[in-house]
Amino acid sequence: MKITGKTTTKQTLSPGVIQLTELIQMNCHELEQYLLEQAMENPAIDIDSLYSSSVRAELFEKVQWLNSFGRAPEPGGPDDERADAPEPAAAAPTVRSHLLQQLTLLDLEKGDEDICRYLIGCVDGHGFLNEDWAAAAERLGVPAGRVEDCARLLRGLSPPGICSAGVRECLIAQLDEDEDGDGLIKSIISGCLEELSRGHYTAIAKELSVPVSRVRRAEERIKRLCPYPSAAFDGSARNCSVVPDICIEQCGGRLRVWLPHSCTPYLKISSYCRELRSSAGDPEVLRYLDECILSASRLFANVSRSESTLLLCAEKVAELQREYFQFRSAPLVPMTLADVADETGLSVSTVSRALRGRYIQCIRGTVPARALFSRRLESEEELCSADRAKLLIRDIVDTEDKRDPVSDARLSEILSGKGVRISRRTAAKYREELGIPSSFVRRQENG
Structure with a gap:
């Protein structure tokens, strides 16, 4: 048997790079949720003022509400009356008090009502309910199936979609x-x-x-x-309109680009964790705290890099579509991901990840970032967008002789005569995307 040696090179991504890639793709809400989850796991993370006072109060009241299930009421005390029992809705009345009000109208056994009140305390500000039924059942001392039944009952309340998982x-x-x-x-x-x-x-x-x-x-x-059930009765911060990740506004004749929900300024290492480290005598405790601090520092650096990447891409988009953001009547100019990549020095895939699913607040309202991009086509006189080609196709079909519909090949020829060069296959693709049947089907329909 002959044994030979062979050297190979294998490229692997470090956990830090993987984390950065994931962070770049998160919108503002997803990032806040992710940071909160990390803070729950890592004592070194102190997210200062990241959430509004109302959300902080909501979390505080939720903890109080959950803890209240672990103690017995004192005779004659405030807990002796059900109406005086602590209600989770105090922190988020627009979501929880609405559910509690409906709960009083249902004829439930006391045990089921207690379970429902517990679950209402677990509803987040968007109206979603993501609770581990087994853990809830263990805490309440009831079967998990009973908790699920109560959750199903809550999902039948208004507004539609309330208490959904997502x-x-x-x-x-x-x-x-x-x-x-x-x-x-x-x-x-x-x-x-x-x-x-x-x-x-x-x-x-x-x-x-x-x-x-x-x-x-x-x-x-x-x-x-509506993506969020709470929007049906909350007309303030959470409504059916999406939360913008980017703001582009005019300021003294110039465009100002900024991130309204930037997390970077509010991330810091917990002072309590630092104090604990300075007084730690156990080497194992010291090693654990050092790992927590190092992990938090890497996370903060990656959050900063991801937000800087998003801001850089947004600034270049604003620069390339300047007139669109300055004047309501100005049309979009042809722009591709490659254009932004060339301007920023980033790869096309990075630009795509950074802008995917993002929304921009501007003079025209809140628009999806993807709506600003279009593929380019070769043209004799100008570089025009695929949207223009589709518009021409729509006009041609609308004015065609219904007894002799224009074929895809003919569409390609007509567009070429108008200075827009596309193949027959591309013409067919755009026609399908417009929902227009083939010339054969159109002839049959009008036959």
Whole structure:
């Protein structure tokens, strides 16, 4: 047997790089939730003023509410009366008091009502309920199935989608409430929501074996749904409009770009953890605290880098689309991810991750960042966007002879005559994305 030696090079990503990649893709709400989770696990993380006073109060009241289940009421004391029992809704009345009010109208056994009140205390500010049924059952001393039954009961309260586990479940619950049992819409929400947010209509249509036109109609229905159940009765901070990750505004004739929910200024190492380290005598405790501080420092550095990357990309987008952000009537100019990558020195994939799912607050309202990008086409006189090509196709089809519809090859020729060069296959692709049937089908329909 012959033994040979071979040297190979294998590239692996460090945990820090993986963490940075994940952070870049998080929107402001996801980042705040992630940091809160990390703070719960790492005592060295002190997130100072990251959340508003109302949210801090909500967390404080929630802890008080949960702890109240562990002590017996004193005879004759305030806990002796059910009406005086601490209610989690004190910190977030728009969500929890609404549920508690409905709870009083239900004819429940005392045990079930206590479970429901406990679960209401676990509802977050968006109206979602993400609770471990087994842990809740152990804490309350009841079967897990009974806790699940009570959670199911709460999901039947108003508004539609309340106490859902997340956005997808909330959206689907609203379809059920409206008796809109369209299987396609549910399929898109369940498995293609991210693709839909990117405008990948053709890919969704192929995956679900439906026409692009049906995907577009489903999108219109989904847009009318509310992602957060609390928005139905909270008209202030949390409503159906999305929270912008980027703000672009005019300031003295110039465009100012900033991140309204930046976390970087509020991240710091816990002073208590530092004091504990300085007085620690046990080497194991000292090693543990050092690891916590090092992990927190790396996290803070990556958060700062991810936000700097997002801000850099946003600044270049504002620069390339300057007139669009300065004047309401100005059209978008053709812009690709590669353009932003060239301007920033970043890779196209990094730019894509940074801007994916982001929303921009500007003079035109809140717009998705993806709406500012379009693919470019070769043109004799100018560089025009795919949107313009689709507009021309729509005009041609609308004015065609219904007895002799324009074929895809003919569409390509007509657009070429107008200075827009696209192939027959590309013309067919754009036609499908517009939901326009083929010339053969159009002829049959008008025959």
